Amino acid sequence: MKILVTGGAGFIGSHVVDGYIKEGHDVVVVDNLCTGKLSNLNPKARFYLMDIRSEDLRKVFEIEKPDIVNHHAAQISVPDSVRNPSLDADINIMGLLNILDNSVRFHVKKFIFISTGGAVYGETEDIPTPESTLPQPMSPYAITKLCSEHYIRFYNHHYGLDYTILRYANIYGARQIPHAEAxxxxxxxxxxxxxxxxxxxxxxxxxxxxxRDYCYVSDVVKANQLVLTRGSSEIINIGTSVExxxxxxxxxxxxxxxxxxxxxxxxxxxxxxxxxxxxxxxxSALSIEKAKSLLGWTPEYDLYRGLxxxxxxxxxx
Ligand SMILES: NC(=O)c1ccc[n+]([C@@H]2O[C@H](COP(=O)([O-])OP(=O)(O)OC[C@H]3O[C@@H](n4cnc5c(N)ncnc54)[C@H](O)[C@@H]3O)[C@@H](O)[C@H]2O)c1
The missing domain is CATH 3.90.25.10 (UDP-galactose 4-epimerase, domain 1)
Incomplete structure (x- = not known):
């Protein structure tokens, strides 16, 4: 399959790119390197240095015609989103809409979106938190992630764009940057x-x-591989359930x-x-019963091993 990974030079996105390439997929990366690094980038991926809000994104879709879009690029800092909600919304909402419009225009078969279980649920007594818990986002970052989920469901209803939304817990591993969620x-x-x-x-x-619910990045890669063919039209937590x-x-x-x-x-x-x-x-800790039953996914790394x-x-x- 040909897979376009946005944010593929970032911490988690670059591991996902490595995982897809290892499985034999053809991978294209779009990243503006605002927090990502060229040194993270798999040399077998084709790289476009580009902002997800750019009009030129259309050309990337036109040239590459990806089967799957995996959208990891985002403004990821909660404190930055509090300081500058407009910039957060510009990147996380306007950027998303640019990718969604191109996905529909160029007949993408599936859209994988990365949301945050560590932030969208807000303060809740329901721990480990299942996907059915009413989200109560407490930061502009969490609000734009939740809003993105609604847009994706709209593009599914209106245009038939298939999707899976993964709500990550706190992800850690090599290449991590200090100001991310974990x-x-x-x-x-x-x-x-x-x-x-x-x-x-x-x-x-x-x-x-x-x-917090700390989940090792290799387990997250596995989930991204499984949703290529499973979890259609679903929102699925990815974590460990351990506080x-x-x-x-x-x-x-x-x-x-x-x-x-x-x-x-x-x-x-x-x-x-x-x-x-x-x-x-x-x-914060996420229930992972849905990931187990729908994807056949369980985390393999306990915290000590991952650390x-x-x-x-x-x-x-
Ligand atoms: N790290 C966590 O614990 C965690 C938890 C929940 C969700 N997430 C989500 O996972 C995704 C990846 O996060 P990460 O921790 O790997 O962060 P990261 O900053 O390492 O990765 C984000 C990537 O997106 C790129 N990017 C940002 N804005 C862009 C833009 N406007 N145009 C093009 N590229 C852009 C960055 O350069 C970077 O390579 C994000 O969507 C984040 O919200 C992360």
């Missing part, structure tokens, strides 16, 4: 590598920090860094504490 993994590793003590943000009643506090995450990373000779001193045992930042959710791989890659890179 950026804390990269921040802890790099702060310890520099010999500094990291800060754990927390609410007063939860001294060990907020909880981990920031403190637990820190202690795991500290242990692994110590195995590599870093952060041996006792000062690293007691990280600094800071107040939760505006918009920080207290708890070991991530630390190894970060220290080599």
């Amino acid at each position: 950026g804390v993994v990269s921040i802890f590793i790099n702060t310890l590598k520099e010999g500094k003590v990291p800060v754990i943000y927390h609410y007063p009643e939860e001294p060990d920090g907020m909880t 981990t506090t920031t403190g637990e995450l820190y202690r795991m990373i500290l242990n692994i860094m110590r195995e590599h000779g870093y952060a041996k001193e006792a000062i690293f045992d007691t990280p600094e504490k800071g107040p939760a930042r505006p918009g920080d959710l207290r708890r 070991r791989e991530t630390v190894k890659a970060e220290l080599q890179g």
Whole structure:
């Protein structure tokens, strides 16, 4: 199959590109490199340095005529979306519509969209959160992701464009950038590598920090491979259902860094504490029953194993 991956030079998108190429697919990447890197890019992918909002995107579709579009490109920073909601909406909504219009015009068979289970549900008691929970987005980033889901359903009803929407938990792994949703993994590793003590943000009643559902990027790649042929017209969570506090995450990373000779001193045992930042959710973990039943997908990496791989890659890179 010919697959166009937007954001294919970014953290998750570049792993997805590698996974598709490994399966023998022909892959085209559109990325403006605003956070992505050329060094992430698989040399077997054809690359167009382009903004997803550009009128020239039409030419890419005309030349390449992809069977599948996998849309990973986005403004991904929650704090940036709070500071500049217009820019967030411009990239995440106007960019999406440009890709959707071209997908319809050039008869794309399926549209895979990456949404966020870590943000769209907002503060909920329903944990692990199933897809049926009413989303209550608390940031412009989460709002534009939820709004995108509605546009995609409209393009499906109106034009018959097939789709699968994946709502990711907090994804971590090699090539991760610090300001993404699970950026804390990269921040802890790099702060310890520099010999500094990291800060754990927390609410007063939860001294060990907020909880998140950390999912390893190789498992996410597998889900993107499965939805090429499964999960039509569905919204599907991708995570682990396991809640981990920031403190637990820190202690795991500290242990692994110590195995590599870093952060041996006792000062690293007691990280600094800071107040939760505006918009920080207290708890987050996703139900993955739907991914199991519809895609036959389960995560293979537990957190410790995934973190070991991530630390190894970060220290080599
Ligand atoms: N990292 C996570 O934990 C997480 C969780 C939920 C959802 N997501 C979603 O996964 C996707 C990938 O995120 P990531 O963490 O790999 O971030 P990333 O910043 O590494 O990847 C985004 C890519 O999109 C590109 N891009 C951004 N704006 C663009 C534009 N206007 N035109 C063309 N290219 C553009 C960037 O250069 C980058 O290569 C995003 O849609 C994000 O919202 C990520």
